[in-house]
Each structure stands twice: as structure tokens, then as C-alpha cells.
Amino acid sequence: MGRSMAGHLIDAGYNLVVYNRSADKAADLVSRGAAMAESPRAVAEQSDIVFTMVGYPQDVREVILGQYAKRPGVLEGLRPGGTVVDMTTSEPALAVEIDAATQRCGGTSLDAPVSGGDIGAKAGTLSIMVGGDLSTFQRVQPLFETMGKTVVHQGAAGAGQHTKMVNQTLVAAGMIGVCEALLYAEKAGLDVPNVLRSVSTGAAGSWPLSNLAPRIIAGDFEPGFYVEHFIKDMKIALEEASRMNIALPGLALVNQLYHAVAAQGHARSGTQALMLALRHLSGG
């Protein structure tokens, strides 16, 4: 996703310095004019705004804060007045921690996770949920708008991540709904594509029903969005919910079922592989 998003910045005329652990994944960007740096620090030394898009919160810590000492982090090279924008789906508390650390380095930060998956990243139609200082948001907004069509400032540092957790709570429910509904339809002997015609446009309609149910029916469990990344997101949401002292029984159930999906060998399948675990649960 990071590659597609960086490509939109190049298309819009921005000068890019890029870094990726697997350099070959950045070759396309380099061929389009991006300079390759040797570390996150080196990117920051040459950039006014540094975007990060990695996998897990510990990767965010390493890349931005330089923790675990594998390679120098962004903050070690931050320019005076530089801005760090983390677009990874990560922990709200980590976004607050990064914001404080960035300010101590004389810069500013935003947390800006996205929704829309690989397809949205390629098409530039992501929803970008932004936390952090408003004036910093306004300065970065034109760059966000090359990558997404829904760009909304949600509040102070961490608010972007919290908003993404709201998004993922909705996605989790959508997935269990689609998979249980399809399992029912299959077992009832219905013509499943025909059933979708009846249920897609009314009160049962949803993005996963329109976009993932057809993949499931076609037996396509390739990743748009990895099961293991979704498990990471739900873990963060449930930890935050626990910290806020609220019960989210639906999300907790879906999280457990996705652990079953991963246990059955589908951690690197798409989230629609929940269907396989549900069928398995019922002996299929």
C-alpha cells in the first residue's frame, strides 16, 4: 500500500526520498524519480515531511523512535520543524508517545491510518483518518488528498488511530455477518448469487457483502487485506476497549474466530477466509 500511496505523491509532483527494508519493492518508485535512502534517519535528513507505513506497532517504534537499534530511526534525523506522519494502523497511545517525542525533537507529528485496502491505495480513494495538531494537518492535507478521497481531521494525537479502531470494529461485524449469512444460504440450498440480489441493496447491505461475498462464492481467498493484520488491529481495539472499561462482545467473538482462521493456516489469506473457519466449525 505504501508504494501505491508514494506513487500518487510522485504523480502530484512532489520530490520523494524513500526507504524500504526490501529495497527491490521500492525499485518502481526509484525508476519514477524517487531517491533511495539507506535508513529511516536518512529519509528524515532529506525531507520536510516523513510518511511511515509499516506492519505492527513494534515496527512503528523501530522506524520512528529508533528503538531496538536495528537501524537509525526517523527522529534521529528529523529536520527542525519537520513532520512525521505515521499511516500504519497502530496503537493510539503510541501515536501520543510519538507526538511528544517529535515535539521534543522540534517537530510535529500526525497519526493518519487509512481504510480502503490495496485497491483504495492504488486508486487514490482511501479514507485517511488523521489525529494531531490542526495546523500540521492543514499543511499536510494537500499531500493526503493525492492518496485519498476522504481526508478528515479527527482530533488530537491518537484520534486518527481511535477512528481506525471504530472502522475495524465495523469491519469485524461486517465480516461475521457476511460469512454466517453465506453459510446459512449454502446449507439452506439457496442459489447464493441470487440471494445476494435480494439482500445487497436493503437494510442488510454493506461494503463486505458487495465486495467480499462475491470473492467467497468464487472460492477466492487471496488477500486484499491480510488476516494477520486484521488480528493485529482487533487486538489494539480490544486492548483500548479494555483500557476504556467497555465491553465489546461482538468484536471479542470475531477476534477469537480470526485466531481460528490463523490457526487453520490462513494468516496470510484475505479476511474473507473467515468463511473457511466458519465452514470448518460446522464440520465442512
Place this chain on the structure above:
Amino acid sequence: MGRSMAGHLIDAGYNLVVYNRSADKAADLVSRGAAMAESPRAVAEQSDIVFTMVGYPQDVREVILGQYAKRPGVLEGLRPGGTVVDMTTSEPALAVEIDAATQRCGGTSLDAPVSGGDIGAKAGTLSIMVGGDLSTFQRVQPLFETMGKTVVHQGAAGAGQHTKMVNQTLVAAGMIGVCEALLYAEKAGLDVPNVLRSVSTGAAGSWPLSNLAPRIIAGDFEPGFYVEHFIKDMKIALEEASRMNIALPGLALVNQLYHAVAAQGHARSGTQALMLALRHLSGG
């Protein structure tokens, strides 16, 4: 809903004979030209096609089969070649039973539950999911199309009801998703309407998010669709799932939470009142 749907038939030029336990609820239809009958049997004696739209499966049994002897049922007055169309959300097995009984009386039947609620009934935009003989469906189709914009034949008797169960399984998941997401957003201190701007159009988007979340935010728990009727629907779906020997853990959880909604005094509120039970669960 039945009144709105009957109104569309009048608007399309059909002659109607109507019956309702509370006669005053049919006064509007009578003023628009419908004749009032004294029993379901009397409706059938004067009609080629008899539509029923009642509350629970036992009401369907009484009105069509004439069981429990409160008043004569539709089949006692069915004309030769007459058709019974039950639009109540009811049990698939009951639809099969009615179909057999109707055939023994020399007629035909369809099960044709709807989705779209009071708003869809008024606007004539319902999704109508139809089970039964195809040629009977084709004969009734023009009448369905006065009431709905998505009219699909789903298979033999009972297939309409099964399709509605698929629909309600999706709705159940949608409701828990919306309510848990809103609870998270509230507790995280986010600007909830602003959060909806970020999450409504992407992978988290759904009909209940677009249509019921704004009502919840506004504190509006008035019924579009009653909690007690939704509990009835989920009970049927779970009994069918049990009969088909499949596990639907998400639907079972939502069903339990809706029993909590009812237990807290909201059986006659709208389904969005799940939010109240979730807040209550977390001490709110």
C-alpha cells in the same frame, strides 16, 4: 407495513378486499376504495390473490390455516385456483406446510417476506424475497412490483423465508457492529458525527451505519423495526441453523444481546436500541 403495501395495490388500480383485527387501521384503505371483510375467510371468498402480513408464525397459522379457531382462515374461503401470498417473516417449514395445505384446497401459495421496513413499505422500495412455484410467482410479480423495487424468485416454497433469514443474519451483525463502534467512539472522546464521515464510505460502510447510526447519535430509539419482531426473526434463523446443523456464533450472540434489550424494557423500541443495552452492559 401492510397498510402501505396495500395502498400501492390500490394506486395501481387493483380492487382490494381487506381485513384487519383492528378495523380502524384499515379505515384509510377503505376511504380509498377498499372493501372491508369480516374475516380472513371472507377476504379469500372475494379475492383471486390473498396477501397476508401479520406478526408471528402463530398468527400466520391462524390467519391462513384457521388454527386456534379464533376466526375462519383464508384456506376455508379460498377460490378454486386462488393464491395465498404470505409476506410475514415466518418459518420456512411453515411456508412449506401452507403450500401443501393450499394445494389440497386447489390453490397455490407463495412465501414472500420483505426487507426495507416501514420506510421501504411507504416508498414502494422493498426487497421482496419469494419462494414457491415459478409460474405462480410470475403471475403475482406485477403486484409485487407495485410494492417493491427488488423482487426476486428464490426457489421452492420456503426459499423466500430462508432468504429473509440470510438478510436478518446480515442485519444482526450490522447492528452489533454499529453499536459497538459508536460505543468505542463515544468512550474514546471522538466527535462521533465526524467519525461517521471517515468510516461510512469505505470497507466499514453499511446500511445500518448510514441509516441508524445518525438516529442513535440523536438519541432516537423510535421503531422503524421493533426489537420484539427482530427477536422473533433471529429465533427462527437460529432454529433453522440448528436444524441444518450449523453454528452461527455471531447471530447467537446478537440474539442474546437483544434479549437483554427487551429485558431492559425496550421490546417495542427500534432495533437501534441495542445501543442502550451495550451502554448498560458497560455501566452507562
